[in-house]
Amino acid sequence: xxxxxxxxxxxxxxxxxxxxxxxxxxxxxxxxxxxxxxxxxxxxxxxxxxxxxxxxxxxxxxxxxxxxxxxxxxxxxxxxxxxxxxxxxxxxxxxxxxxxxxx
Numbered sequence: 001x002x003x004x005x006x007x008x009x010x011x012x013x014x015x016x017x018x019x020x021x022x023x024x025x026x027x028x029x030x031x032x033x034x035x036x037x038x039x040x041x042x043x044x045x046x047x048x049x050x051x052x053x054x055x056x057x058x059x060x061x062x063x064x065x066x067x068x069x070x071x072x073x074x075x076x077x078x079x080x081x082x083x084x085x086x087x088x089x090x091x092x093x094x095x096x097x098x099x100x101x102x103x
Contacts, residue, residue, distance in 0.1 A: 002031050003041045011050045018042055 006025040010017045022038045 002026060002029065003037055007041060007045060008050070008054075017045055017050075 003022065003026070006022045006029075007017045009025060010021050015021055019035075019038050019042050022041060023033050026033045026038070
């Protein structure tokens with residue numbers, strides 16, 4: 001996951017996402033760099049519009065949140081534990097979608 005974070009950080013900073021940059025970010029974070037994983041990440045991101053990928057990955061969370069709030073308003077006796085599980089599932093779903101984009 002740290003490799004994806006490194007790529008996202010570089011992208012957000014306006015830097016080119018290449019092997020050398022990813023390695024530098026990971027080394028700065030004191031992460032032992034696996035050359036093959038860095039190379040695979042860069043290859044997987046080739047031709048990918050990262051802004052668009054992030055936007056698409058964020059959509060399910062934005063849609064799920066109002067639905068959860070509406071359900072809570074309609075049934076005020078909803079168990080808090082069940083509500084937390086639904087929110088966790090929505091977050092996991094968004095994370096899974098983003099992970100699929102980056103291998």
